[in-house]
Amino acid sequence: MFSDYNTEEQDTCNIEQNLKQKWLPLYQKDTQLAMKILIALKSDIQKQMSSFIQSSIDYMKSLDDQVQELQLKSNQIGSLLYQLPSQVYNNPNQLNLLISESLVDGERIKEFLKIKLRNFVDSDNLINFIQKIQQIKFDDSIRIFNRIFQPQQNQKDGNWTCNQHNERIRYVQLNEEVSNKIACEYCRQDNKYGQYITLQSLKNRWNEYILETAKSFNLVQNKLVSKSNIISQTISSLQLHFQKLIDQINQQLNNQSTIELNKLLNIKNKNNILYQFSNTLENDQFHQQFQLMQYDWSEFSTGQLGDVAYICRQKNQIEQIEQESIYKDIQITNMLNQSKCFTNMMIIQFESFLKYWNKPQINYNQNSEIVESGNQAVPLNYQLLEQYNVKEEKCLSFAFNSDSSILVVGCNCFIKVFEFKQGQLTLRQILNDHKDYVRCLYFMNRTNQFISGCNDCKIMIWSCDSNNLWYCSQVLEGHTDYVRAGVIMNNREDLIISGCDDRSIRFWSKKDSQWHCKQILNGHSAEVRSLSLNPSSTQLISCSTGTEIFLTQYHQNRKQWCIIQIIPTNKCGYSLKFIKDDLFTFQPFDQEILQIYKREQEQQNFQIIQELKVNSKDNRLDFFSQQLIEEKSILLHKNGNTINIIQINQKNNEFSVVQSIQSSDVYLYGSMTRDGKYLVTWDNESRSIRVRKYQQ
Incomplete structure (x- = not known):
């Protein structure tokens, strides 16, 4: 993989290329791993401070010194390499000496820390700590670095032989439909139409x-590893927190319920689920490709060729790496949110567990947070x-x-415009x-216009002329599937947001009287x-047929909408x-409960505070946007x-x-007037638009 040179005749430019592009990412990765191990070791040492406080403090200072030394050396080498060739243009051996000393320092640090550990650590902990230090490895960095500066002959091909003809392999096929991509001279003659x-x-x-x-891979991988470390730290704190709670509860209950408690918590299994994600960072195709890059060309097997x-043969590799990193970043964020949700769930279960054991005469109900409705407010009556x-x-x-004087209705592929007056509809x-099918409609408040979204993938803006006749003034194109999740607007009505079956959300802004896709x-x-959208039009929530x-x-500085929390759902x-x-509010599929989420003050993340029991049958998935009638504090909601x-109740939520x-059946759709006086619905049973009026 690397070009080899004699140190007396080598070309500094080629050394620069090898060091910057190939060796430096590997060295930085080894350094980051070494720093991570030392920091983790410091954490372990802190737990033993009660038995050897002063010795631990001294050793932790040594660890800090070594971390700083590694960081300093890494920064010095990186700075020096990026100044090439000006600093060492005529003296590459000076660079060789500097980096070689740094690599030797890595091994020296390992031995120094091992010797110092033996002075004050007991045998059990000693084995564990030394095993951690043994994980520090600069072997690959040293081997590849030496290869760059070591005098060698020109790089040779490997000893690759065709299994069929026992001849030297000289060609490869780039045609993706061909299973055997490597070929000798005879293979090529047998396949004259091959693209060799x-x-x-x-x-x-x-x-x-x-x-x-x-x-590019090294940059995104370092970001992902850094973020995944947060999950590991969260899990470690969870383990300590819940172990203390277990000890407290066992003391209160005189150890009479240890088995039941462990069944209830099942912390180990939960943590194993959270730990599984860290392995995926090193098991995807790009990480495997990165490992392949560390091999010398002559070391490849025929399969690796x-x-x-x-x-x-692949194209757009940089773009694929970025997309993969975005996907993994979402996964990591999702896992982090799951750990937080798991914490909240465990706290609730601990409290419920204590209530159960302290008051055994009360029938324990694990869904005690679910509120039975019907007796908590004066019934309404829409006749x-x-x-x-x-x-x-x-x-x-x-x-x-x-002003609720006009009602637009999506009837199959048509939009019917009705005059609405005291409950009477006139087409x-x-x-x-x-x-x-026209699946979503939105009437603007500031202008005499409305928006429609359809299964034909199009969004249309409708305007009214001087004769009160409606016409399509613009078609918004870009979605590639059904537009049925909704078309909504912000308070100023200078932004349209649309959701689609193509898994995307589009943001449309107005410029020169025309709407354009902005993001x-x-x-x-x-x-x-x-x-x-929230009432302030600063945050957007969205859900899908996925579980999130x-x-x-909206970020003012970046001028775009960014995901700030991914809330996992069952x-x-x-x-x-x-x-x-x-x-x-959030309605999960196939559930007779409406979940209420509230933002917590400390972390500013949304958490479930209530699960309201709602009436529902025939829970097949279908579309019906929830509608809030602020004047009457009413939420119109369909389930099944x-x-x-x-x-x-706005005071206590x-x-x-x-x-x-x-x-x-589920084919039931409708809307309320803005003042909440009338409810208009269509159902498959009557095949009619039906009007209901609020009766006090």
Whole structure:
């Protein structure tokens, strides 16, 4: 892999290239690992301070000194290399001497720390500590560094022989459909139509690939490793915290319930799940490629030659590395949030466990946080106005304008515009520009316009002319699947946000009277199902058919929306809605509960504070956006085949179901007027738009 030179005749430029692009990332990785091990060892030593406080302090000071020395040497070498060739242009042996001394220092530090440990550590701990220090390795750095400066002949190919003809391998195939990519002269003659290149050409491509990708991979990998270390620290603190709680509870209960308690907690299994992720950082295809880069060309096996040929055929490697790092970053964040959720769950279970043992006469209910509705608020009554029913086929979306005088309804692929007056519907216009089911509608408050999203992947802006006739003024294109998670706007109505089955969320801004896609947010593991902006329009929540809620925030400096929290869920998302800036609701699929999330003060992350029991049957997944009627503190919410009207106590954030409207199946859609006086629905059973009026 490296070009070899005689130290008396070598080219400084080539040494510079080898050191900067190939050796330095490996050396920095070894240094980072050594520093990580020493820091972890320091943590272990701290736990033993009660028995040898002064000795431990002295040793920890030594560890700090070694960490600083490693960091200093690493910085010096990195700075020197990036000043090449000006500093050592005519004297590469000076560079050889400096780096060789640094590498020897790494081994010296290891032996120094081992000797010093023996002075004050007992035998059991000694074995554990020495094993940690033994993990420090600069072997690969030394070997590869010596190879750069060691006088050698020109690099030779490996002794690769064709199994079929027992002849020297000279060619490789880059055609991905060919299983045997390596070939001798006879193999090439047997396959005249093969797309062959020589081994020298492959070698040149491989070196170009290394230069292109090694530095990028090393940068993103270091970021991911640093972030994954936070998970390890979180897990370690969790273990200590819960072990103390276990000891306290066992003392209170006179050890009568150790078995039951351990079954309840099952901490070990949970922690094993969290630890599994760290291994994935070193098991993906790019890490395996990085390991392959450390081999000398002549050391490759025939199988590895085939791997190299496959890798060199790939395109957009830098982009793939960045995408992989984004995906892993989301995974790490998800794991970190899971550990926090696990902490909260354990605290609740500890408290419930204590209640159970201290008051055995009370029937323990693990869902004690679930609030039974029905008796906590005065029931509402929306009565059906049969005389105003309108027969329609499959109405999937509804939206009222600001004064509730106009209702637009998505009827199959048509948009029907109704005049709405005291509950009576009068059809005024039918719009037929969409080519598939119209799944979401949004009426603007500041202008006489509305937005539609459709299964034809298009979003349309509708305007009204001087004759009160509606027309499509702009088509927004870019989504590649059904637009049915919602189209919503911020308070100023200068931003449109759309969610789609293509797993993306798009942000559209207005410029020169036309809307343009300003940002595309990816990351959801499956189709986006629901969107909601907080009242301040500074944060967005979204859920999908994957098991996560994304909390996204607008950053003024970066001028874009960024994911700030990934909330893991047990079920995929059905719908969600911001109630306040620090409070939102979430409906998991196939659950007869509505989860209430609130932002905690300390960490500023959202956590579940209540699970409200809601009426539901036939829980097949379908779309129905939750609607908040601020004037009456009412939340319109559908789960399965049931619309639940939920009263919200704004003082204490209590939620209560005050009326339920049930249909024969999940095909039930609707909307309320802005003042909450009327509820308009369509159901598959009646095949009609039905109007209900609030009765006091």
